[in-house]
Each structure stands twice: as structure tokens, then as C-alpha cells.
Amino acid sequence: MKVSDSSSSTSSLGNTSLRGFSGLASGLDRDALIEQLTLNTSNKIATIKQNITKQEWRQEAYNSITGKMLDMEDNYLSYSGKTSIVSNDLYRKSVITANGNSSSASLLKATGSSAVLEYVSIKGVSQLASSAYYTSQSFEVDGKNASKSTKLADLGFTDDKLSGMTINGTSFSVTSESTVSDLVNAINSSDAGVKATFIESTGSFMFFDKDTGESSNVELNEEAQNMFGGELTAGKDTIMYVSYGGSDPVAVKSSSSTVNVDGLKITASGVFGDIQTDSDGKVTSFDASASVSFTASANVDKATERVKNFIEEYNKLVEEVNTAVTTRPNKDYTPLTEEQEDEMTETEIEKWNKKAKDGIIYNDTEIRDFSDTLHSMMTSILGSGISYSDLKNIGITISDDFADGGQLQFDEEKFRAAMETDSETVEKVMCGSDDSKGFGNVINAKFTPYATRYATRNGNSYGRLIEVAGSDKLTLTAKKNQIYNQIESYNEEVKKWESKLKTEEDRYIKQFSNLEKLINSMNSQANYLASLSA
Known part of the structure; x- marks a missing residue:
């Protein structure tokens, strides 16, 4: 595909009503002549616009790189990141079985602390926590159980009774014309702290305390008790029998289904153990075969997946930076002018621009410096106090191919094995210890001078790469970067040269118009003289 000279441009004459009209008297193509006369100025404008496009492409290239860095900082290299690889908890024995x-x-x-696992065992659970609840008498209307659509008046509930009744000290805005369903809804939407329901099969109301345990309660005042009848069933605590270091089991109570044993939170979903106690509650016998103990292990799958994903994202960044500093620009491909684009299809423009963008930041000092940092990342990691053998034993090494730009290699099987047999070493390598900063922290520290979301950690700078091009992930940097300033400067130049172009065109139009008038006048005189001689 052949493209005309990139310095060509479209004259502003294309927007005038005179375009296409030749000098009728002179026979000259006025517009074509003016375009030639103003070509230097038009070319200057086209060149500046090409420079603007180059700067925009540079900014895109920078933003792509810093975007990946900020995403890794947010997701993997921050302690609070959802997929953090620098959180100690990721590698610790937190899965309790x-x-x-x-x-x-x-x-x-x-769940919780694994510190007590070695000496705690559960010999049984005799009961689970339940809430207190109140069951009313059965209500009938015309010999049949009342339903949710039954009016309260049909149950004998007058307005006076309804206005005087309270549950847990709360009254309700219903009348005798309200239905059973209306009363249930009023109770449930109140702050009485109870859950109300109506059982149509028995014609009974039931009110459950929203809390569980012995201390739970549903308190009806005298008016309410007279209206509903029925009785209260007390709430219960969970009773779990815990043995410490092989000692006789003791009862530990909880108002919920979860019992806290020195930081170990044990949740029961049923009873077991055939526990027998005397009148004082002391255990006299239990079924030893029902005893339950606990062990802890690291979440191998979770840790492996996170570290694997991080290294994949890291290598994508390294590859992009390495490509940027090793791909030379093709001087045959420059940003297209508007006139050139008008001669091409969308597909042709897309292919051209792809080639023109290659090598757009090849000579950028900041990118080359960052590439050098990535090349030497493993040296920095080892220099932080992490031993090469420990790093290798958990499956992390660097590519032997220098042309890879410093990509890391990850042996998933080795990492899994290390997590299963020695998760403490994995934690030390990844998160650091008294003697080292840790794998993730070293990488984050090397990223920060170039791109970070936390300027306060970097001398009030978002990083050298963001100072050059800003970041679409950091709103404050949109107009505070070198490329933005350069583009603004170019835009001012375009305005200046476009104004100059218009002045030139107007001057030439006036001159050609005067020429036309002069020729017309001369033609008139010639015609007059010719008529006299005739």
C-alpha cells in the first residue's frame, strides 16, 4: 500500500465557499495556487499534529505499563489486597481439620488460633444453642383454624386490647380490622427483637427471640398474655465438653453454636458423645470413641494459585517493557495526516498505526532505567537477605535467557511441596523476617520509584513513569505530567500556525480577487476598443 508524503496536509480552503472556482477571467485554478503558496505553513501544522499523535501514543504505552504495576501493587503487593502475596496469613497453617x-x-x-490445637480435644456436645420462643393457644373461627387472612376482631382482639399489648416492651400499630398477617408483619418490622410467624395448621402464633442462648427471652405483658394464652419455652446455651491436655472434660457454654476455646472457635452442628454428669454437672462418663481432636495445615491451593498468578502478571509486565526497549521504530511509518487517512480504509489505518506505534518509547530514558531494574530484580531479591537455595526450593528462579528481560520462572510442584512440608520457610521467603524484606516487598520497593498509588511513600511523587505520562488510574495525574504539558504546548503551536495560515489564505484570496478585477477591466477595455474599430 502506497501512502503519499506524510508532510502533505489539507488547506483550510477546503472549508471556504470559493473552493473549486477558477479565475474566470484569468483561467487560473486559484485554490490550487493558494494551496501551493501556503504549503510550508500547512506542512508545519501537519508536522505538529503528527507530534501530538506521537505523544498520545507514548502516553498510551506508559499507561499500559504503569497500569499493570498499579494493579499488582493493589492486588498482590499490598497487605490489604484481596489476592495479596505479602500477607503472612496466606502461608500459615490456618486450615483447621x-x-x-x-x-x-x-x-x-x-477456625481461629491454632496455638491450642495440640492440647485441646472435644469429648462431646450435649445440647445446641436455641432461642427462647413463645407459642400461643390455637385460634379457631367457625370451627376451623384461623388463617393469615383472618381479621383480628374474629380472634377476639379488640382495639383496646391491641393498643395495650406489648412484646419485649414494644407496642404495634394494628387495629381489630387488621388481619393476622398484618400483625405478624408489624411485629417483624418493629424493634421488638423477635421473629413472629403464624402456623395455619395449628392456628397458633409463635414468637422467637432473634438471639439464642439461655439469656434469650420473649416477654409478653399481661394484656398480651391474656390475648394469646400459650406458654414460653426457654432458650438454651450450647454445652460443649472440652478436655485440656488429656484432663477430665469440662463443660464450656456459649449462647451461640460457636464456642471459643482460647482463641480456637469451634462451631457445632449436632450433639454427640453420650456425656453423663452428676448433680453438680461434673462428667462421670463419656464415649471416648467419639472424641474429636484438631490439626492445622496451610491452604496449599490458595497460596499456590496466588503466587502463580502474580508471577504470570509480573512476567507480562517484563515482556511488555522488554519489547518496548528492544523494538526500534520504523522510520517508514509515521502518524498519518488527515489527508492520508481519507485515502485509506479503516483496516488499512489500523494496520498502519500498529506499525507506527512500534518502538514509540524505544529511546525513553525512564523506560530503559525501569527495564534495567527488572533485569536486576533477582539480584535485588537475593541482596535483601533471601537465600538462593530457599528461593529455589520453593520453586522460584529467574529465566536463563537474558533476552527474556528478567522474567521469573515458577515451579508449581516445588511450591506445593514446600507449602505442604515447610510452610514456615515459604512465609519467610515471601513475606520477610528479621533478616530479610521478603520476595514481594522487594519487588514492591523496586516498583515504587517508577509507579505507585501512594505518593507519600515516595517523596510525594507517584513515580518517575507517572510523572512522564500520568496514569488513567490516578485522576490527579491526568493534567500533571510531562506529556500532557508537551501536548498542550503543541496545541498552542497549532493554533498559532492555523491563524497564520488563515491570514495567508485571506491575503492570497484578496490578491487573486484584485487580479480578476483588473483582468476583467482590461478585457472590458479591449472589447470596447474592438467595437470601435469594427
Whole structure:
């Protein structure tokens, strides 16, 4: 595909009403002549616009790189990141498993501190926490159980009774014309702290305390008790029998289904253990075969997936930067002018621009410096106190091919094995210790001078790359960067040269118009003289 000289441009004459009209008297193509006379100025404008396009492409290239860096900082290299690789908890033995008789162990789930696992076992659970609830008498209307659509008046609830009744000290805005369903909804939407329901099969109301445990309660005042009848069933605590270091089990109570044993939170979903106690509550016998103990392990799958994903994202960044500093620009491909684009299809323009963008930041000092930093990243990691053998043993090494730009290699099987057998070393390598900063922290520290979301950590700078091009992820930098300032300067130049072009065109139009008038006058005189001689 052949493209005309990139210095060509379209004259502003294209927007005048005179375009296409030749000098009728002179026979000259006025517009074509003016375009030639103003070509130097038009070319100057086209060149500046090409420079603007180059700066915009540079900015896109920078933003692509810094965007990846900021995403890694947010997601992987921040302690609060959802997929953080620098959080110690990721590598610690946080997955707690209940062991023992399957029918017993399946009823217990544990989370929290693993410090007490070695000396704590559960011998049984005699009851689960439940809430206090009040069951009313059965209500009938015409010999049939009342329904949710029954009016309260049909239950004998007068306006006076309804206005005087309270549950847990709360009154409700209903009348005798309200339905059973209206009363249930009024109770549930109030702050009485109870859950109301109506059982149509028995014609009874039930009111449940929203809390569980022995201290839960549903308190009806005298008016309400007279209206509803029925009785209160007390709430219960969970009772779990815990043995410490093989000692006799003791009862530990909780108002919920979860019992806290020195930071180990054990949740029961059923009873087991056949616990027998005396009148003082002391355990006299229990089924030893139902005993449940706990062990902790690291979440190998979770840690492996996170580190693997991080290294993949890191290598994508390295590849992009390495390509940027090793791809030379093709001087045959420059930004297209408007006139050139008018001669091409969308597909042709897209292909051209792709080639023209190649090498757009090849000579940029900041990008080359960052590339050098990535090349030497492994040296920095080892210089932080992490031993090469530890790093290799958990499956992280650097590519042997220098042309890769410093990409990391990840052996998933080695990492998994290390997590299963020595997660403490993995944690030390990834997060650091008294003797080292840690793998993730070193990378973050090397990224920060070039791009960071936290300017306060970097001398009030968002990083050298962002100072050059800003970042579409940091709104404050949109107009505070070198490329933006350069583009603004170019835009001012365009305005200046476009004004100059218009002045030139207007001058030439006036001159050609005067020429036309002069020729017309001369033609008139010649015609007059010719008529006299005739």
C-alpha cells in the first residue's frame, strides 16, 4: 500500500465557499495556487499534529505499563489486597481439620488460633444453642383454624386490647380490622427483637427471640398474655465438653453454636458423645470413641494459585517493557495526516498505526532505567537477605535467557511441596523476617520509584513513569505530567500556525480577487476598443 508524503496536509480552503472556482477571467485554478503558496505553513501544522499523535501514543504505552504495576501493587503487593502475596496469613497453617470418629468430627468446624490445637480435644456436645420462643393457644373461627387472612376482631382482639399489648416492651400499630398477617408483619418490622410467624395448621402464633442462648427471652405483658394464652419455652446455651491436655472434660457454654476455646472457635452442628454428669454437672462418663481432636495445615491451593498468578502478571509486565526497549521504530511509518487517512480504509489505518506505534518509547530514558531494574530484580531479591537455595526450593528462579528481560520462572510442584512440608520457610521467603524484606516487598520497593498509588511513600511523587505520562488510574495525574504539558504546548503551536495560515489564505484570496478585477477591466477595455474599430 502506497501512502503519499506524510508532510502533505489539507488547506483550510477546503472549508471556504470559493473552493473549486477558477479565475474566470484569468483561467487560473486559484485554490490550487493558494494551496501551493501556503504549503510550508500547512506542512508545519501537519508536522505538529503528527507530534501530538506521537505523544498520545507514548502516553498510551506508559499507561499500559504503569497500569499493570498499579494493579499488582493493589492486588498482590499490598497487605490489604484481596489476592495479596505479602500477607503472612496466606502461608500459615490456618486450615483447621477435625479428626476422629467421622460421625462426630463431621459435626464440628474450627477456625481461629491454632496455638491450642495440640492440647485441646472435644469429648462431646450435649445440647445446641436455641432461642427462647413463645407459642400461643390455637385460634379457631367457625370451627376451623384461623388463617393469615383472618381479621383480628374474629380472634377476639379488640382495639383496646391491641393498643395495650406489648412484646419485649414494644407496642404495634394494628387495629381489630387488621388481619393476622398484618400483625405478624408489624411485629417483624418493629424493634421488638423477635421473629413472629403464624402456623395455619395449628392456628397458633409463635414468637422467637432473634438471639439464642439461655439469656434469650420473649416477654409478653399481661394484656398480651391474656390475648394469646400459650406458654414460653426457654432458650438454651450450647454445652460443649472440652478436655485440656488429656484432663477430665469440662463443660464450656456459649449462647451461640460457636464456642471459643482460647482463641480456637469451634462451631457445632449436632450433639454427640453420650456425656453423663452428676448433680453438680461434673462428667462421670463419656464415649471416648467419639472424641474429636484438631490439626492445622496451610491452604496449599490458595497460596499456590496466588503466587502463580502474580508471577504470570509480573512476567507480562517484563515482556511488555522488554519489547518496548528492544523494538526500534520504523522510520517508514509515521502518524498519518488527515489527508492520508481519507485515502485509506479503516483496516488499512489500523494496520498502519500498529506499525507506527512500534518502538514509540524505544529511546525513553525512564523506560530503559525501569527495564534495567527488572533485569536486576533477582539480584535485588537475593541482596535483601533471601537465600538462593530457599528461593529455589520453593520453586522460584529467574529465566536463563537474558533476552527474556528478567522474567521469573515458577515451579508449581516445588511450591506445593514446600507449602505442604515447610510452610514456615515459604512465609519467610515471601513475606520477610528479621533478616530479610521478603520476595514481594522487594519487588514492591523496586516498583515504587517508577509507579505507585501512594505518593507519600515516595517523596510525594507517584513515580518517575507517572510523572512522564500520568496514569488513567490516578485522576490527579491526568493534567500533571510531562506529556500532557508537551501536548498542550503543541496545541498552542497549532493554533498559532492555523491563524497564520488563515491570514495567508485571506491575503492570497484578496490578491487573486484584485487580479480578476483588473483582468476583467482590461478585457472590458479591449472589447470596447474592438467595437470601435469594427
